[in-house]
Structures are given as C-alpha cells and as structure tokens.
Amino acid sequence: MSLLSVHDLRVEFATPDGIVKAVDGISFDVERGETLAIVGESGSGKSVSNLAYMGLLPKGKTKITGSVTLETDNGPVELIGMEPEDIRKIRGKDIAMIFQDPMSALHPFYSIGDQLVEAHQAHNKVEKSVSQERAIELLTLVGVADAKERLRAYPHQFSGGMRQRVMIAMALMNNPSVLIADEPTTALDVTVQAQILKLIADLQKKFKMAVILITHDLGVVAGAADRVNVMYAGKLVESASVDELYAKPKMPYTVGLLGSVPRMDRPHEDRLTAIPGQPPSLMKLSGGCAFAPRCTRKSEVPGNKCETTSPELIQISTGHYSRCHLYEGKTK
Amino acid sequence: MSEPLLEVTNLEKFFPVSGPGMFSRERGTNKAVNGLSFTLKQGETLGLVGESGCGKSTAGRTVLKLYDPTSGSIKFEGEEIADYSPRKMKPLRTQMQMIFQDPQASLNPRQTVGAIISASYEVHKIKPEGGVKTAVQDLLERVGLSAEHFDRYPHEFSGGQRQRIGIARALALKPKFIVCDEPVSALDVSIQAQVVNLLSDLRDDFGLSYLFIAHDLSVVQHIADRVAVMYLGKIMEIAPTSSIYTAPHHPYTKALLSAVPIPDPKLERKREQIVLSGELPSPMKPPTGCVFSTRCWKAQAKCFTEEPQLRKVESSEVACHFPE
Numbered sequence: 001m002s003l004l005s006v007h008d009l010r011v012e013f014a015t016p017d018g019i020v021k022a023v024d025g026i027s028f029d030v031e032r033g034e035t036l037a038i039v040g041e042s043g044s045g046k047s048v049s050n051l052a053y054m055g056l057l058p059k060g061k062t063k064i065t066g067s068v069t070l071e072t073d074n075g076p077v078e079l080i081g082m083e084p085e086d087i088r089k090i091r092g093k094d095i096a097m098i099f100q101d102p103m104s105a106l107h108p109f110y111s112i113g114d115q116l117v118e119a120h121q122a123h124n125k126v127e128k129s130v131s132q133e134r135a136i137e138l139l140t141l142v143g144v145a146d147a148k149e150r151l152r153a154y155p156h157q158f159s160g161g162m163r164q165r166v167m168i169a170m171a172l173m174n175n176p177s178v179l180i181a182d183e184p185t186t187a188l189d190v191t192v193q194a195q196i197l198k199l200i201a202d203l204q205k206k207f208k209m210a211v212i213l214i215t216h217d218l219g220v221v222a223g224a225a226d227r228v229n230v231m232y233a234g235k236l237v238e239s240a241s242v243d244e245l246y247a248k249p250k251m252p253y254t255v256g257l258l259g260s261v262p263r264m265d266r267p268h269e270d271r272l273t274a275i276p277g278q279p280p281s282l283m284k285l286s287g288g289c290a291f292a293p294r295c296t297r298k299s300e301v302p303g304n305k306c307e308t309t310s311p312e313l314i315q316i317s318t319g320h321y322s323r324c325h326l327y328e329g330k331t332k
Numbered sequence: 333m334s335e336p337l338l339e340v341t342n343l344e345k346f347f348p349v350s351g352p353g354m355f356s357r358e359r360g361t362n363k364a365v366n367g368l369s370f371t372l373k374q375g376e377t378l379g380l381v382g383e384s385g386c387g388k389s390t391a392g393r394t395v396l397k398l399y400d401p402t403s404g405s406i407k408f409e410g411e412e413i414a415d416y417s418p419r420k421m422k423p424l425r426t427q428m429q430m431i432f433q434d435p436q437a438s439l440n441p442r443q444t445v446g447a448i449i450s451a452s453y454e455v456h457k458i459k460p461e462g463g464v465k466t467a468v469q470d471l472l473e474r475v476g477l478s479a480e481h482f483d484r485y486p487h488e489f490s491g492g493q494r495q496r497i498g499i500a501r502a503l504a505l506k507p508k509f510i511v512c513d514e515p516v517s518a519l520d521v522s523i524q525a526q527v528v529n530l531l532s533d534l535r536d537d538f539g540l541s542y543l544f545i546a547h548d549l550s551v552v553q554h555i556a557d558r559v560a561v562m563y564l565g566k567i568m569e570i571a572p573t574s575s576i577y578t579a580p581h582h583p584y585t586k587a588l589l590s591a592v593p594i595p596d597p598k599l600e601r602k603r604e605q606i607v608l609s610g611e612l613p614s615p616m617k618p619p620t621g622c623v624f625s626t627r628c629w630k631a632q633a634k635c636f637t638e639e640p641q642l643r644k645v646e647s648s649e650v651a652c653h654f655p656e
Contacts (some may be wrong), residue, residue: 041520042491160384187545190382191608194591200609216521219550219593223600242597260525261595262550271532272554274525278490308428318632 001028002069003210004178009080011045011052020282024067024234030178035204037225037242039218039257041279045234046214050180053079054095055087057198068092070178093123096171100183102163104156112139112152112166113118119173129171138169142199154280161192165190168199177206182214197224218261222246227319230254233280233290236313240320250322253291289325301325335410336371336388337509337541340394343368343404343414345387345394349616360616364390366565368404369642374508377535377542379556379573381549385612387565388545390510395543396428397421408509426456429502433514435494439486445472445497450505452504471500476530492523496530503534516551528555531619549592553577561585564615564623571648581645581655582622620655629655 011023023045030036039048053068068079079087084324091097107115116135117128124131132151139147142165155163164184171179175215181200185193199225206210211222221228221242227244230238230253238251241244249255260275277294288307292298298306305325313323345365365385370377378390393399395406395411396427405415408424415422432438439448449468453460453495460467469479475496486494495515502510512531515522532555552559553573559571561584570583580586587606594600610627613619619626625635634653642649 041522056586162611189589190549190591191383193593194605194607197593198605217593218521218595221602222595222597223593223603243593246595246597257522258595260522262525262548263595264550264553264589264592265594265596265599270554272525272528274529275522276490276526278523279520 001076003032003071004212005069006049006053006250007067007069009049009052010064011048011057013064014061014063015283018283021136021234021285024192026130026229026231026234028229028234028239029212030212032177032210033204033208034226035213035224037213037215037221037228037238038231039215040231041216041229043233043279043282044231046231047182049231050182050214052210054091054097054180055079055082055084055332056091065314072177075090087165088196089123092171092176093174094176095178095180096174096176097182098164098167098171098184100186102160102167102187103155105167106163108155108190111152112158113156116166116170116173118150119170120284123174132254133172135169138172139166140170141203142166142171143195144169146167160188164188164192164196168196169230172203175207178210178212179204180212180214183216183276184213185220186215186217193220199222210332211268218258230257233285234282235290235323236321237323238321239313240316243306244317244320248314248320250326250327252297253328254322256294256296297326336407337374337376339407339410340395341369341405341407341541343391343394343406344392344402345399345568346402346462347484347517362615362616363565363618365394365401366578366615366618367490368562368565368567370560370567370570372509372541372543374541375535375539375542377556378467380543380545381547381552381559382562383547383588383612383626385615386562387615388464388547388562391547391562392430392513392543394556396473396511396525398430410512422456426458426505427507428509428511429500429505431495431510431512431515434518435491435498436486436518437499439494442481442484442487443475445489445582448486448497449504451499452501454549456505458505465647468500468504471503472497474503474534476526477534490523493528495519495527499527499530499534503531503538506538507540509541509543509649513545514547515544517546517548524551533556549577561588564613565644566623567649567651568624569648569650569652570642571650577646579646579656581648581650582652583628583656586656 002157008025009023013020013022026049038046049106053062069076070079081124109174117131120134121129136147144150144165164210169332187198226244232253249258256275275294280290290313292306311323311325316322316327343365346361346363349360349362368391378492382388394401401414446468450464450466453464469482473483476494490652544556556573558572559576561568563584569585578591585609590606608627613626621636621638622640625631642651645655
C-alpha cells in the first residue's frame with residue numbers, strides 16, 4: 001500500500017460570482033522515499049490540492065470531497081473529513097510542510113528557538129530541554145552554524161536562504177514521513193536555490209521521507225523529482241516518470257510548457273515557443289478539454305471532440321498517463 | 333563604429349543608512365551601485381544579471397535618472413545627463429522609458445487602460461497623428477491586445493495582458509531606450525515566453541535598445557546581445573551572449589551559471605554544480621580588494637588587497653586577477 005493515496009479529490013470554492021472548481025477530481029499515490037513533483041501554472045490547483053487534505057483551507061465556503069489516506073504508525077488514516085483537532089495530530093508530525101515565503105511562514109515576534117521547540121512540544125510530551133536539544137540537532141543538520149546561539153535569534157536576523165533552512169528544520173522536528181514543499185525555492189536566488197534543493201535531497205535520503213514538490217519551475221523538477229504530475233485548470237493532465245515526461249511528453253500542454261522554458265543549453269538565437277492565449281478562468285470552463293482554446297493540435301481530433309467532450313486520463317505506456325483525445329485508442 | 337546611444341562611466345549610487353531613531357545620525361552608506369561602466373548601442377540589448385541586492389535595479393533606475401547618481405557620468409546620445417534637473421530631463425523622458433516587474437502595482441487601478449496610456453501624451457503635450465485614441469488603440473493591437481480594451485480597467489486583465497499594457501505605455505512616445513526591470517519574472521512560464529517574444533519583435537521593428545534587468549539567466553540568454561554580471565554593485569564580467577554562457581571567465585559568472593537548473597533530467601544529473609559557500613556580504617561593508625574574494629574558491633592574497641579592474645579576456649571584459 002502506498003504511503004499517501006489521493007483518490008478523486010475535489011475542491012470547490014463558493015464565490016460571489018459562482019462556484020470555482022479549483023481541484024477537479026485528481027488521484028495519485030506517493031510512495032515512501034520518492035519525490036513527486038506537481039507542476040502547473042498559477043491557478044492550476046497544484047497548491048490547493050495539497051492544502052485541502054492538510055485541513056488548511058478556510059472552512060465554510062470550501063467543499064472538499066474524495067479520499068486521501070495516509071499510512072501512519074497507527075495504521076491507515078482517512079484525512080478528508082477529519083475533525084480539526086485530529087488533523088492537528090497528523091499535521092506537523094506525519095506530514096510537514098514548507099512554504100514559498102519563509103518570512104511570512106515564521107512568526108516575527110518569537111525567536112527561532114521558541115518556534116522550533118513549540119513544533120516539537122505540540123506532538124511530544126517531553127521536557128522542554130529535550131525539544132531544545134532536538135532543535136539544536138536539526139539546525140546544525142540544515143547548516144545553521146552556531147545553532148545553540150542562533151536559537152535566540154529572530155527571523156529578521158536571518159537571510160532568505162537561512163530562513164528557509166530554519167523552516168526545513170522546523171518541518172523535520174517530528175520526523176515526518178511526507179514533506180510537502182510548496183515552491184520552496186521560488187523566492188530565492190539561484191545560487192541559494194541550489195543549496196536548498198541539495199539540502200532537501202540529502203535530508204530526504206537520511207530520513208527516507210516522501211517529498212511532494214510543488215513548483216512551476218521545470219528546471220527544478222528535472223533535477224529533483226522521480227515522478228511528475230502536470231496540472232491544468234484543476235485537473236491532472238499528464239503523469240509520468242521524470243525521464244519519460246521530458247523525453248516523450250504527450251499532452252500538448254506539457255509539450256508547450258517544456259517549449260516555453262528558456263534554456264541556457266540551447267543557442268541564444270532561438271525564439272521561445274510560447275503557448276498562445278491565456279489560462280482559462282475556472283468559472284467559465286466549457287464541457288470540453290480545458291486546454292482546447294489554446295491547443296494547436298485539436299484539429300487532428302475529428303468531430304470537434306476537444307471542444308465538446310472532456311478527455312479521460314488514459315494510460316499511454318507503463319506509468320505514463322495523459323489526458324488527451326489524441327491518444328485514445330492508440331495505447332498498448 | 334557609430335557613437336553609443338548610452339555611455340555610463342564610473343556610475344555610483346550610495347544610499348545613506350540612518351540609525352534606529354528618527355533623528356539619529358547617519359550610520360553608514362549602502363553602496364548599491366559602486367562604479368559601473370558600460371555602453372549600449374542603438375538597437376542593442378544589454379542584459380544586466382545578478383542576485384538580489386547586487387544593485388541591478390538601482391543601476392537601471394539611476395541610468396534613467398529616477399535616482400540622482402552620487403557620482404559618475406551618464407551620456408545619452410552624447411549628452412551628459414548625470415547632473416540634469418528633473419525639468420531639464422523632461423524632454424528626454426520621451427526617449428527613455430521603463431517597463432516594471434509587477435504589472436499589478438505599476439498600473440493605476442482606478443484608471444482605464446486608455447487613460448493610463450494616453451497620460452504619456454498629455455504629460456508631454458504631444459498630439460499623435462489621427463488623435464490620441466487611435467494612437468492608443470494602435471498600440472494596444474501592436475502589443476497583442478485589442479482596440480476594445482481601451483475602456484477596460486487593469487483588474488479585468490490577466491498578469492500577462494497587464495504586462496502588455498505596461499509595454500504599450502512604454503512604447504507610446506516612441507522611445508529609443510527602454511529599461512526593462514524584471515519584466516517577466518512575475519509571469520507564468522507559458523506567458524513569459526509570449527512576452528519575451530513580443531519584446532524581441534518590438535525591438536527589431538522599432539530599433540529599440542533595452543537594458544534588460546533580470547535574475548533569470550536563461551531568460552536573458554534569449555533576448556540579450558551582451559550580458560553584464562553584477563555582484564555587490566560592480567560588474568564582474570561583461571561579454572557577448574554567445575560566449576558568456578559557454579565560456580564564462582569570472583569565477584562568479586561560472587558559479588552563477590552552474591546553479592541554474594536545466595529542464596532536462598539527463599543533463600541535470602550530469603551537470604557539475606559549484607555551490608557557493610557563505611552569504612552575500614553587506615553592501616554597507618563590501619570586502620576590500622575583490623568584492624567576490626570572500627566566497628571565491630580561487631582567491632589568493634592579491635584578491636583580498638587589490639581590486640581587479642575590468643580587462644579584456646578574449647571577447648569578454650572581466651574584473652578578476654585570475655580569470656578562467
């Protein structure tokens with residue numbers, strides 16, 4: 001059984017202008033020790049899908065359905081529909097999260113030490129000094145020099161890269177089995193990004209964690225992921241191993257996305273292949289494929305099918321799935 | 333060779349940093365731009381890259397005289413503008429424009445797109461042929477929007493479209509020179525490619541010169557003719573795009589390039605990465621000698637005492653005692 005299993009997850013927000021289907025029926029599994037990257041542009045639902053089962057979306061105007069099961073020390077647990085006090089026992093313990101902006105994710109009024117100790121105390125009935133030892137151990141591990149002294153420092157006394165290290169230390173305080181990293185390096189400079197990505201990879205090996213890496217940066221994905229899920233307009237549109245996806249992308253959106261990325265290993269005279277048009281409004285989705293208005297290959301599918309029928313996710317080859325009418329009936 | 337459009341020599345921009353209290357005395361100076369020299373020819377794009385805090389945006393703004401330079405010379409078409417007053421700058425403003433990073437913050441939310449772009453004509457009392465409205469609508473179409481967008485408000489547009497509005501505004505007065513300050517870094521990849529392509533088309537059609545400021549080295553590679561790499565307010569290396577990416581001479585350029593991930597898993601696994609140790613020193617107290625010496629793996633005694641000047645190495649200019 002998979003460590004984390006997401007099945008037909010749907011997230012709807014009620015807004016004054018109507019219902020927004022931010023996540024529209026996605027399913028995926030995450031195994032122990034692997035890195036799954038979730039790629040997509042703003043509004044594709046990549047962050048929301050993970051916030052949903054962490055119980056981090058505002059209650060009331062949000063409707064979450066589907067099933068997300070997590071293997072814990074006490075057996076499998078269903079996360080959807082869990083009471084807030086129960087999910088609090090999972091969040092920060094079995095599943096931890098790091099965010100894009102460490103400045104807004106850390107509390108500016110409390111010292112780093114206080115925040116790290118609190119994260120440990122929330123899940124362990126131990127003496128404060130034990131938590132403090134753990135904080136020093138992890139800060140040292142993530143590369144903060146003089147950890148013992150730095151416990152008394154406040155977030156503003158750290159640089160962006162150092163703050164992200166502190167965030168990672170905090171996420172690992174309780175030895176989580178899943179680490180969700182939501183755009184962990186987007187706010188950082190490339191040289192610092194390289195340091196942080198290497199740190200996450202090293203710690204993943206050490207602690208045998210599964211990492212869910214949410215990002216828009218296909219360069220980061222290429223270096224860090226084992227498998228990749230591509231999302232568009234709330235749906236999973238392609239899923240494959242990292243090598244397969246970059247070598248043989250199938251869904252025209254994935255092809256377009258890979259073509260759009262400026263690459264330093266290509267001649268600089270090359271024009272970028274942009275995807276025409278704009279990402280769709282999630283409120284005005286037609287019955288057809290959400291990507292159809294921007295797709296250059298829809299004429300290859302007979303009968304205007306792309307505009308009228310939403311394609312299913314079909315298996316192209318072992319472990320490679322694509323949501324596109326072009327490949328219907330062509331699979332092995 | 334013809335005279336350069338823009339010639340910047342030893343440009344410095346220091347910001348005073350005051351103490352904690354309101355009346356406390358100056359505590360030091362932030363040497364954001366610390367002796368910058370470069371030239372830009374008509375129709376050329378110079379990429380200005382570096383990490384946050386290296387002074388690239390300050391450099392762009394100082395060149396446009398949005399900040400008064402502390403010292404140094406800025407020659408635009410041979411005219412020395414470094415000490416010009418705002419009033420004296422005004423006629424030149426039609427020829428130098430700027431495109432900003434955040435199209436959300438740089439467009440007035442209470443004005444229509446038409447009003448935003450027409451404002452350029454009003455401020456400079458220019459009456460375009462066929463009237464302001466026609467001129468603005470032509471511009472909107474040129475940047476890939478449509479004439480009907482004239483009466484809409486910025487919030488009705490997506491990020492990419494808003495950036496197109498910003499581009500239309502910059503083009504309104506037919507400038508010769510545009511400073512693009514991180515014009516695509518707030519956009520999604522698929523939209524980023526559209527805007528980069530649009531900017532290169534416009535440059536070719538109107539013979540524009542860009543100072544293209546970005547932290548993303550791969551975007552710069554697709555638009556710039558030459559690239560200048562900045563570190564702590566100084567240029568470390570300036571070279572043609574065709575050579576800097578394949579044969580960087582400055583250790584910092586090399587480290588910076590090696591940190592950029594390649595969107596190809598097979599190449600990515602083979603890629604040799606130089607992970608820089610340490611943190612960026614404070615621009616208030618830049619290291620003596622070479623500013624990069626504190627993080628350089630090649631640094632020797634000379635690097636800590638003697639500041640290297642830009643000198644020619646093959647087709648590049650490099651500020652390093654021991655270039656690669």
